[in-house]
Amino acid sequence: MKILILGAGKMGSFFVDLLSFDHETAVYEVNAAKLRFMYNTQRFTSLEEVEAFKPELVINAVTLDHTIEVFETVTPYLPKDCIISDIASVKTNLKEYYDRCGFRYVSTHPMFGPTFANLGQLSNENAIIISEGDYMGRIFFKDIYMRLGLNICEYTFTQHDEVVAYSLSIPFISTFVFSAVMKHQEAPGTTFKRHLAIAKGVLSEDRNLLREILFNPRTPEEMYKIQNELKNLTQIIADKDEKALGDYIERISKNIV
Numbered sequence: 519m520k521i522l523i524l525g526a527g528k529m530g531s532f533f534v535d536l537l538s539f540d541h542e543t544a545v546y547e548v549n550a551a552k553l554r555f556m557y558n559t560q561r562f563t564s565l566e567e568v569e570a571f572k573p574e575l576v577i578n579a580v581t582l583d584h585t586i587e588v589f590e591t592v593t594p595y596l597p598k599d600c601i602i603s604d605i606a607s608v609k610t611n612l613k614e615y616y617d618r619c620g621f622r623y624v625s626t627h628p629m630f631g632p633t634f635a636n637l638g639q640l641s642n643e644n645a646i647i648i649s650e651g652d653y654m655g656r657i658f659f660k661d662i663y664m665r666l667g668l669n670i671c672e673y674t675f676t677q678h679d680e681v682v683a684y685s686l687s688i689p690f691i692s693t694f695v696f697s698a699v700m701k702h703q704e705a706p707g708t709t710f711k712r713h714l715a716i717a718k719g720v721l722s723e724d725r726n727l728l729r730e731i732l733f734n735p736r737t738p739e740e741m742y743k744i745q746n747e748l749k750n751l752t753q754i755i756a757d758k759d760e761k762a763l764g765d766y767i768e769r770i771s772k773n774i775v
Contacts, residue, residue: 519658520544522562522573524588526552528724529605529628530579534559536662544571546592569595575658578604581726586615593619601655607727608682608734613650613675624648624655627678628663629685641667646678683736690731691741693720 519541523530526547534556537543544560546568547553553561562568576596580588585606593602603624604612616623625648630640645663647656649672663670673681697717703710720728731737754762 519575520571520573522546522568522571522576523559524576524578524592525580526556527579527581530577531556533577533579533605536666544568544573565592565595568592572597573600575655576600576602578602578606581724582606582608582730583726586611589615589619593621596621601652603655603659606730607686608730609648609675609678610735616651622652622655624651624659625675626659626663627682628668644669644671646670646681647672648678649674679734679736682731683734683740686731687734687737687740688744689716690720690728691737691744693717697721 521537521541521543523533523537523543523545524547526545526549530545530547534543534545538558542560543558544562544567545553545556546562546565548563550563553563560567560571562571573596576592578585578589585604589602589604596602598621601622601624602616602619603626605626605628606612607627607629609625609627612625616625627646627648628643629645630643643666645659645666645668647659647663647670649656660670671681693716696713700714700717706714751766754766
């Protein structure tokens with residue numbers, strides 16, 4: 519299959535490495551410097567090259583704030599039977615775009631990032647395939663993710679953003695708060711060091727990714743839950759209420775079994 523990947527960032531590079539030995543691949547990137555270390559693939563910097571390539575599948579791997587913009591720039595140069603796809607971590611507005619674009623589409627979310635995941639061993643990681651969209655496109659990505667050993671879930675666009683708001687925004691927000699109040703420790707404990715390692719990893723992520731997760735329209739709802747729990751815990755601590763603390767720990771322990 520002829521596959522065009524849009525964007526030569528970390529995930530774009532990952533998909534080139536993953537697909538280029540079994541398919542004819544090309545990468546379109548307006549910043550030519552980012553293409554210097556792309557191997558075993560064609561490297562495009564112009565839309566005329568995209569048009570001449572005639573891809574059968576397009577994987578949009580640019581950041582969310584440019585996903586639809588790049589689609590709109592590139593699609594006039596694609597064959598009408600081409601399948602377009604995204605791997606965005608937040609799907610806001612993508613369903614509406616796909617419904618009006620006139621192309622077959624597939625939307626997925628490989629839920630691992632270059633910071634924490636071992637890209638050579640992904641058997642403990644997850645991927646979401648949106649149940650709406652082109653059947654053959656979904657089968658293609660399902661096969662790829664199964665070969666990587668990923669746990670695959672299928673959700674609608676709406677269900678996906680609900681899951682992401684919960685599973686990513688809560689850890690990100692908690693990490694931000696930890697980092698905001700953190701002080702340098704001469705002799706940090708084990709728990710502190712583990713939290714610190716997580717914080718360093720999250721804050722080294724691409725700023726666009728952090729923005730995508732935190733600006734998910736469903737994230738504020740999760741923040742309110744955190745605020746309410748902090749309020750309850752603050753009151754328990756201020757009152758030195760041992761029974762309330764015991765009940766609180768018992769309740770939250772059940773959530774992580």
